[in-house]
Amino acid sequence: xxxxxxxxxxxxxxxxxxxxxxxxxxxxxxxxxxxxxxxxxxxxxxxxxxxxxxxxxxxxxxxxxxxxxxxxxxxxxxxxxxxxxxxxxxxxxxxxxxxxxxxxxxxxxxxxxxxxxxxxxxxxxxxxxxxxxxxxxxxxxxxxxxxxxxxxxxxxxxxxxxxxxxxxxxxxxxxxxxxxxxxxxxxxxxxxxxxxxxxxxxxxxxxxxxxxxxxxxxxxxxxxxxxxxxxxxxxxxxxxxxxxxxxxxxxxxxxxxxxxxxxxxxxxxxxxxxxxxxxxxxxxxxxxxxxxxxxxxxxxxxxxxxxxxxxxxxxxxxxxxxxxxxxxxxxxxxxxxxxxxxxxxxxxxxxxxxxxxxxxxxxxxxxxxxxxxxxxxxxxxxxxxxxxxxxxxxxxxxxxxxxxxxxxxxxxxxxxxxxxxxxxxxxxxxxxxxxxxxxxxxxxxxxxxxxxxxxxxxxxxxxxxxxxxx
Amino acid sequence: xxxxxxxxxxxxxxxxxxxxxxxxxxxxxxxxxxxxxxxxxxxxxxxxxxxxxxxxxxxxxxxxxxxxxxxxxxxxxxxxxxxxxxxxxxxxxxxxxxxxxxxxxxxxxxxxxxxxxxxxxxxxxxxxxxxxxxxxxxxxxxxxxxxxxxxxxxxxxxxxxxxxxxxxxxxxxxxxxxxxxxxxxxxxxxxxxxxxxxxxxxxxxxxxxxxxxxxxxxxxxxxxxxxxxxxxxxxxxxxxxxxxxxxxxx
Numbered sequence: 003x004x005x006x007x008x009x010x011x012x013x014x015x016x017x018x019x020x021x022x023x024x025x026x027x028x029x030x031x032x033x034x035x036x037x038x039x040x041x042x043x044x045x046x047x048x049x050x051x052x053x054x055x056x057x058x059x060x061x062x063x064x065x066x067x068x069x070x071x072x073x074x075x076x077x078x079x080x081x082x083x084x085x086x087x088x089x090x091x092x093x094x095x096x097x098x099x100x101x102x103x104x105x106x107x108x109x110x111x112x113x114x115x116x117x118x119x120x121x122x123x124x125x126x127x128x129x130x131x132x133x134x135x136x137x138x139x140x141x142x143x144x145x146x147x148x149x150x151x152x153x154x155x156x157x158x159x160x161x162x163x164x165x166x167x168x169x170x171x172x173x174x175x176x177x178x179x180x181x182x183x184x185x186x187x188x189x190x191x192x193x194x195x196x197x198x199x200x201x202x203x204x205x206x207x208x209x210x211x212x213x214x215x216x217x218x219x220x221x222x223x224x225x226x227x228x229x230x231x232x233x234x235x236x237x238x239x240x241x242x243x244x245x246x247x248x249x250x251x252x253x254x255x256x257x258x259x260x261x262x263x264x265x266x267x268x269x270x271x272x273x274x275x276x277x278x279x280x281x282x283x284x285x286x287x288x289x290x291x292x293x294x295x296x297x298x299x300x301x302x303x304x305x306x307x308x309x310x311x312x313x314x315x316x317x318x319x320x321x322x323x324x325x326x327x328x329x330x331x332x333x334x335x336x337x338x339x340x341x342x343x344x345x346x347x348x349x350x351x352x353x354x355x356x357x358x359x360x361x362x363x364x365x366x367x368x369x370x371x372x373x374x375x376x377x378x379x380x381x382x383x384x385x386x387x388x389x390x391x392x393x394x395x396x397x398x399x400x401x402x403x404x405x406x407x408x409x410x411x412x413x414x415x416x417x418x419x420x421x422x423x424x425x426x427x428x429x430x431x432x433x434x435x436x437x438x439x440x441x442x443x444x445x446x447x448x449x450x451x452x453x454x455x456x457x458x459x460x461x462x463x464x465x466x467x468x469x470x471x472x
Numbered sequence: 473x474x475x476x477x478x479x480x481x482x483x484x485x486x487x488x489x490x491x492x493x494x495x496x497x498x499x500x501x502x503x504x505x506x507x508x509x510x511x512x513x514x515x516x517x518x519x520x521x522x523x524x525x526x527x528x529x530x531x532x533x534x535x536x537x538x539x540x541x542x543x544x545x546x547x548x549x550x551x552x553x554x555x556x557x558x559x560x561x562x563x564x565x566x567x568x569x570x571x572x573x574x575x576x577x578x579x580x581x582x583x584x585x586x587x588x589x590x591x592x593x594x595x596x597x598x599x600x601x602x603x604x605x606x607x608x609x610x611x612x613x614x615x616x617x618x619x620x621x622x623x624x625x626x627x628x629x630x631x632x633x634x635x636x637x638x639x640x641x642x643x644x645x646x647x648x649x650x651x652x653x654x655x656x657x658x659x660x661x662x663x664x665x666x667x668x669x670x671x672x673x674x675x676x677x678x679x680x681x682x683x684x685x686x687x688x689x690x691x692x693x694x695x696x697x698x699x700x701x702x703x704x705x706x707x708x709x710x711x712x713x714x715x716x717x718x719x720x721x722x
Contacts, residue, residue, distance in 0.1 A: 423523055423524065430542075438566050438574060442566035442611065
């Protein structure tokens with residue numbers, strides 16, 4: 003593949019919509035039971051405490067009701083008995099692309115991952131169905147003591163760090179899907195950045211679903227020690243199947259005193275994917291956690307990245323863009339839990355609803371009475387493309403006590419016929435005019451993205467908008 | 473070579489606004505249309521450009537012999553028709569540079585625009601219109617003063633180099649200094665290969681953009697045509713006498 007073309011992070015739907023027939027060496031079969039969990043634990047050679055953790059989680063999963071009392075009833079269409087919970091070619095990721103099995107390698111090459119790795123990444127983990135096929139970091143980054151491995155390798159080789167934080171930011175029973183993830187998790191990243199180390203280039207994970215009727219349950223744990231800094235980016239795609247696919251990840255971040263973590267997601271799921279993800283960070287004193295979250299595609303996404311600001315002057319931020327096309331529901335938002343004085347949080351959410359697409363914003367901001375000097379700023383803006391598009395906003399803000407401040411702004415706008423006519427009068431086609439307007443709407447947020455991702459996001463929006471004009 | 477409007481009828485809803493409008497604008501000429509509010513001047517501009525709210529019920533608009541009424545608004549633009557809007561729309565978050573770039577690129581979709589050449593051309597047009605460089609990074613029309621909006625329209629016209637340009641009340645909301653700058657910009661674009669239709673309520677604009685012909689529009693059609701002196705007469709005597717004459721002739 004030529005490398006002199008411009009950076010092209012190929013995760014658009016048309017490029018992602020392919021799959022290879024695989025002969026999986028390990029297959030837990032269809033459906034979920036204790037036996038499934040034992041199978042996964044055996045294949046992964048889990049230590050006993052993880053096997054027990056999984057089984058406890060499974061019980062919680064069975065006990066917990068579907069959250070359909072407040073969330074979409076579409077959740078009832080997930081048939082847990084019809085899903086395959088574990089598929090892999092072995093649990094050992096390769097350190098060189100040459101050693102990655104041919105079909106997997108071809109998949110990631112088509113998605114442009116090895117090329118990006120050469121160009122601008124400090125490390126890459128590429129997950130194919132249940133396990134990482136490839137995982138590597140640049141030697142210079144490794145020499146600084148940075149650990150970047152899969153979750154399985156993390157818990158085997160670095161139990162002293164892993165065990166301390168695993169499941170501590172997001173308890174197993176946080177919700178039905180965090181319990182499910184805890185029962186059957188496989189893959190995802192484990193990252194540890196030692197005190198004072200600032201990782202200059204982003205670390206990236208790419209999550210690829212290849213198999214039909216499959217559930218991907220990666221588990222990511224990132225720990226930035228005192229004064230450390232790291233940026234992690236994840237991309238995701240799946241081919242378009244007739245049956246539904248489930249992606250249910252749990253991501254826990256821990257920023258120690260003065261540390262900074264930025265977590266960037268650009269997901270582009272096919273419209274058969276239920277994407278039900280729990281993401282939360284714990285920020286200690288003067289630490290900063292920032293989620294940059296772009297949700298494009300999927301059938302139903304439910305995701306509310308959160309930050310628990312546990313130490314004084316900790317800071318949490320969620321920047322989110324959601325684009326709901328015909329038949330899709332993006333139910334996204336943020337959770338900001340202030341648990342120390344002088345903590346500040348910022349939420350900026352922009353959603354776009356196209357055709358029968360629906361965007362929902364749910365934001366929770368919690369500042370208890372005993373705290374002083376806390377601040378939250380929330381802005382959520384919705385753009386409707388058609389008159390039958392839908393957007394809902396459910397803010398839940400509890401700010402008690404003296405000297406705490408909160409600001410909430412929300413807006414809904416629609417691209418007007420006059421705007422489109424104006425742009426068309428300059429020779430720009432209707433679809434391109436829509437794209438321009440949507441890109442303009444999210445422009446201020448996109449500028450906060452790493453350049454490579456902002457280019458990609460613009461391209462994804464262009465594709466969605468072109469498809470939306472009949 | 474001309475822009476020819478033949479017996480044009482158009483409705484908005486059930487109401488007929490254009491009632492058999494006829495006009496021919498050969499390349500190289502500037503025609504002005506004057507008329508009271510509600511006479512159908514702005515409707516004419518929008519119908520020519522293909523605004524979706526209006527329904528054409530009869531007639532033709534021919535650009536160099538080609539009927540453009542079946543074309544989409546963007547196709548009409550690429551064929552060479554430009555409309556300077558009375559109320560230019562805001563496009564939040566889209567910079568003027570990117571907006572115009574998309575418009576220029578749309579005229580030549582198969583070839584990637586040369587960014588350096590594009591900016592050189594853009595900057596030279598901006599200099600001519602006394603527009604400062606930081607203007608290009610502002611969002612299209614967002615937070616613009618009346619004068620900035622109109623200058624931005626003329627800048628777009630200069631970049632897109634249309635065969636025929638329709639200026640809809642370009643003088644509205646302008647003070648005299650802004651009016652002069654805008655008029656200079658238009659005059660700089662006058663040439664034998666371009667026709668202009670200037671729609672205005674006041675003759676003031678025509679002191680600066682001097683037309684070859686002046687037409688008076690009443691109730692959806694032209695009732696009187698003349699030269700520049702007609703505009704002065706309208707300014708001095710108002711429109712009543714024209715309407716009376718039109719009624720008498722009807």
